[in-house]
Amino acid sequence: MTRLPPLKALRVFQFAAESGSFKLAAEKLNVTQAAISQQIKLLEDFFGEPLFLRLNREVRATPSAHRLLPYIQQAFALIEEGSKTLEQDSFPHQLKITSIPSFAAQWLIPKLGAFQTQHPDLSCFVSTSLDLHDFSDDSQDLAIRFGSGGFVGLEERMIANDYILPLCHPMLLEQLNRGERTIDEMPILLDSSQELETLNNAFKAMFGGSSKVALQVKDSSLLMNAALNGQGVAPIRYSLAFELIQRGQLVCPVNFYWHSVFSYYLVAPESYFQRHKVKVFSQWIINEVSVIESTWQVYKQKAGLQLQRL
Structure with a gap:
């Protein structure tokens, strides 16, 4: 299997490349600038080439970083989209409840009609x-x-x-x-x-x-x-x-x-x-x-x- 770069470092790279600043990336991720620099260095060591030019008071993405950024953006967008599918409700109009038998028989079932009157759009199971x-x-x-x-x-x-x-x-x-x-x-x-x-x-x-x-x-x-x-x-x-x-x-x-x-x-x-x-x-x-x-x-x-x- 092809070795992949560290996920955390890629996320840091995305914020740094999009903002054009290690300082702004640190603020968005709530970490120190030193932590941002460390993650970028890990990524540069992985690829064997610089991704940012360190100037006196700023950093500037290299051509390699510009080529890499769209792929990283697309990858994280797909991860976020996939995560949302797990959180989505496949059956928004069906409420499926599992209850202990005694509570279901003596309390829940006799009173559930009142709930369904208030919410006729829901079918209860x-x-x-x-x-x-x-x-x-x-x-x-x-x-x-x-x-x-x-x-x-x-x-x-x-x-x-x-x-x-x-x-x-x-x-x-x-x-x-x-x-x-x-x-x-x-x-x-x-x-x-x-x-x-x-x-x-x-x-x-x-x-x-x-x-x-x-x-x-x-x-x-x-x-x-x-x-x-x-x-x-x-x-x-x-x-x-x-x-x-x-x-x-x-x-x-x-x-x-x-x-x-x-x-x-x-x-x-x-x-x-x-x-x-x-x-x-x-x-x-x-x-x-x-x-x-x-x-x-x-x-x-x-x-x-x-x-x-x-």
């Missing part, structure tokens, strides 16, 4: 996954994930914290109130995901030990459905259940809650957040999820809930 999408292709524009952040190589924007509280069907609470059942006798429902082990242990300790576990599932939506059907008491995220709580379909039989160690994030490559469709969706979902926090503060105070440490 929602898929579900617990894995973090790598964005190596055009299959997704944005990911909604529940975690502790630190999504390497991607831009992340936290949109909401969450809270976990014991919830059950009102029927079970009525049994407690009538003395037909005690807290220790309530069946326990758990999410068996490994990262929730600390929470599960704390929950079991509150409700009388591991022998009371009636059901374990690996999906928050399934856990909530089991609680809705009166199968027991479960640690459920407020973000998924707050409307059911407001309607009285789920109730809290005790007066404590936990802070979730995870939060909701929008995740994508940094350039994707500059796409119009991602911008409008991001603003919409931030506004919508703010309702969760405001209703939580009201509910927590009204119910007299006390924070428990995990």
Whole structure:
């Protein structure tokens, strides 16, 4: 393969040749004149001939430099054009979202119609996954994930914290109130995901030990459905259940809650957040999820809930 001159030196050469000045090139590139001179010298050593004549108070491009400049300009123009193709949105009227299953089922899908009413020009495609999408292709524009952040190589924007509280069907609470059942006798429902082990242990300790576990599932939506059907008491995220709580379909039989160690994030490559469709969706979902926090503060105070440490 033919040896190519150093790219950095070529870029310096372009600015110096176009401006006719090492000083102006240094100002544009935010480096010193000495750094410009050093890069030009590297290029002259590579080609084995001078590219600039150093005069007392100025530099002057040589005929060789004039011959070289149009090629360098064209090369960098092609590089810039190629870079822009990677940043461009191939499908500006399609918004492709990957979400964790529980959030998609219990929150996003029921509310997405309001977003589409505001933006009828956009078609929305929602898929579900617990894995973090790598964005190596055009299959997704944005990911909604529940975690502790630190999504390497991607831009992340936290949109909401969450809270976990014991919830059950009102029927079970009525049994407690009538003395037909005690807290220790309530069946326990758990999410068996490994990262929730600390929470599960704390929950079991509150409700009388591991022998009371009636059901374990690996999906928050399934856990909530089991609680809705009166199968027991479960640690459920407020973000998924707050409307059911407001309607009285789920109730809290005790007066404590936990802070979730995870939060909701929008995740994508940094350039994707500059796409119009991602911008409008991001603003919409931030506004919508703010309702969760405001209703939580009201509910927590009204119910007299006390924070428990995990």
